[in-house]
Amino acid sequence: MAKLKVQRFDRADYFGDYVFYVNRKECARIPFGQSFEIDLEPGYYQINIGGKWGLEAEDWFTMGEHRKGFIVEAHWLKSQERKWPKWYQLSLQEKPFIQLPLTGEVQQLKRNYQQGLLRSLLFSLLVFAFLIWLYVLAQDEQNEILRLAAILGLPFIWFVNKGMRMAMLKNTA
Numbered sequence: 261m262a263k264l265k266v267q268r269f270d271r272a273d274y275f276g277d278y279v280f281y282v283n284r285k286e287c288a289r290i291p292f293g294q295s296f297e298i299d300l301e302p303g304y305y306q307i308n309i310g311g312k313w314g315l316e317a318e319d320w321f322t323m324g325e326h327r328k329g330f331i332v333e334a335h336w337l338k339s340q341e342r343k344w345p346k347w348y349q350l351s352l353q354e355k356p357f358i359q360l361p362l363t364g365e366v367q368q369l370k371r372n373y374q375q376g377l378l379r380s381l382l383f384s385l386l387v388f389a390f391l392i393w394l395y396v397l398a399q400d401e402q403n404e405i406l407r408l409a410a411i412l413g414l415p416f417i418w419f420v421n422k423g424m425r426m427a428m429l430k431n432t433a
Contacts, residue, residue, distance in 0.1 A: 272334035
């Protein structure tokens, strides 16, 4: 039996798992930066992988006696191609088994993504502190416009997080 290894090397969904299917049968859930190996008999196979926010990737291949490797990557979708809530396209790239990313490269990817999420969190906290200050100022001065601006500014925090994650995906794609 030959080994098939699927390495998740995307920069899209840190907290989500991708569901991996072989011949329409669920085999695994692959977390961010992890890999999955399966032993397969020689033959013709269909593999699919998909996530909550990404459009599914599909590939057909012939499994011989040698090992095969696939890398899962994410590509930014333009606004015309997007189908809500999907905002990126997953793709499967076939690589020789020896060319799959090493542990150090995967750890660097995780570290970079964690730093990006931390920056996003800190900026969101800064915006939230500003909105709280604006709300307190509105209460002190009995200003309804400032109070409304503070309340309507809360959804802005979600857009900040989403935008920073999309920017991380755009910059590396």
